[in-house]
Amino acid sequence: MSKNKIIIIGSGPAGCTAAIYAARANLNPVVITGMSEGGQLIQTPDIQNWPGETSISGYDLMEKMINHAKSLGAEFISDEIHEADLSNRPFTLKGDAGEYQADTLVIATGANPRYLGLESEEKFKGNGVSACATCDGFFFRNQPVAVIGGGNTALTEALYLADICSNVYLVHRRDEFRAEKAVIDRVQQKITEGKITPVYNAVVSDILGSDLQGVSGVRVKYKDGKEEEISVNGVFVAIGHIPNTGIFADQVQTDEGTIITGTDPKYRTSTSVPGVFAAGDCADSHYRQAITSAGTGCQSALDAEKFLQENN
Template sequence: MYDLLIVGGGTAGLTAAVYARRAGKSVLVLEGSAFGGQITASPLVENWPGTKAVSGISFADGLMEQALDLGMDAELERVTAAQRTEGGFSLTAGGREFEGRTLILATGAKHRKLDLPREEELSGQGVSYCAVCDGAFFAGQDTAVAGGGDAALQSALFLSGLCRRVYLIHRRDQFRAEPSHVRAMEGRANIVPLLSRRVTGLRGEEALTGLELTDTATGKTEELAVSSLFVAVGQEPDNGAFASLVELDGAGYVKAGEDCRTSCPGVFAAGDCRTKTLRQLTTAAADGSVAAVAACGWLDQI
């Protein structure tokens, strides 16, 4: 039995592992898809204090290496069930059971989809949710990005260095991203903003060949020929496996304050999976440290 079970191998979860191992606690981190979390999709991180710029992958690799060097155990398995036991908590992942005396939920959030017909079918055939992962496949071609926040503009900026033309489609009449990202986007001649429009249809049989766009003000539709669409319309939490263990809010986020304590004693929530007003790299790391220290304090009292 581990002292701490941590669900999620992103910035929050790995930071929690670092702090817990430095406190001498045994730690297992369970990650369902890929260690590093959302930050690995960022081509350039420029808002980490004390560092001018670093790629998201480099940042995540460094954090993972640090946690492993400190003695963290890790399993690439998705947790499908969680329950409280007499000695702590039990998690089901990959057909196996993992036990721990306390639990930190750092499940992050997953990419929100457009919920369009054939979106799932064309995923990987022109429809993507990660510009850094798939952008190179469409080098020299016309592409589109759906979204108006920081993630969307960062994706467009990254793709503008690879693709011939990047259409940036946003349903509102102005972008919601940081002004610095907007200015950078405006400085790229091959990024074409298409405001007050939303993607309402996907064209193509075996692969994406174009989009149907609808004007949000007039309802008028138009066709846009592109070979790829990168969806960047936000994230949603992935906390369903823990709904019977901790209280969730209406949007599915774990109810937990700045102390990272949940409704279930011995369970803590860190990072993007919990209720909060700001979801950034710095707040994920802060949550991870707070949750780990709180969990260690909990362990020392039982």
């Protein structure tokens, strides 16, 4: 088991950017990719807000970033870390394929969509239930769908689907949306046009359908106890994300799973453990954008470089 100057866990925009900067600093970074090289962004079919790219798929963007990091000497290892010991430096990581040690660590493990927890939801995942409108909206062209949630993510998903689907039912447990005013205004316009139908003060209690046909509707329950079935062919769940930080939960300080950074004022991406840094969605519950993840990935590598200079 060799000791590395820096190990980066995660290969999305944060992890790849950290690898690029760490490689340029001659830190010989090792990137533990997780289950899939490129992170969740590879599932996004069309990205139109990455600077310099009018339109690019998530797969192509991440391929460019990975190849860039590799061209500078970053080593990518396909492994899933399931145990970490951050009590002493060098830190020790155990994965399915091996054991690793590092003087500094960048956690860039991202976050996964939060689901409703319904048995029927699990049954229809991939067969009518999705957490990514840009990934799967195409399959429901000119069909009615439901979006669950009332925040920025849900409203943005609903706006995207409103231009594809015949109607979008926006199911929200409160009586008003909790999103940016500009986004709410755009949704209100779609409501006026009849493309989005708000379903306020309601939660989805069941997802209806069959193995053969997939989703055929949702059962919603209102605050007053009334229940109603709405016919839809797709259900998009947009009620937040769960940071992939479980293996670090008892070792670094978190807030509802999101790693708290900036604990040492000298290092913007520092965690509560000296020498451990965090970047991307696992440390950001607010923006969750590819470009902001890349930015914190850059910061984490620069912080790790400075830490090594000051502590070795």
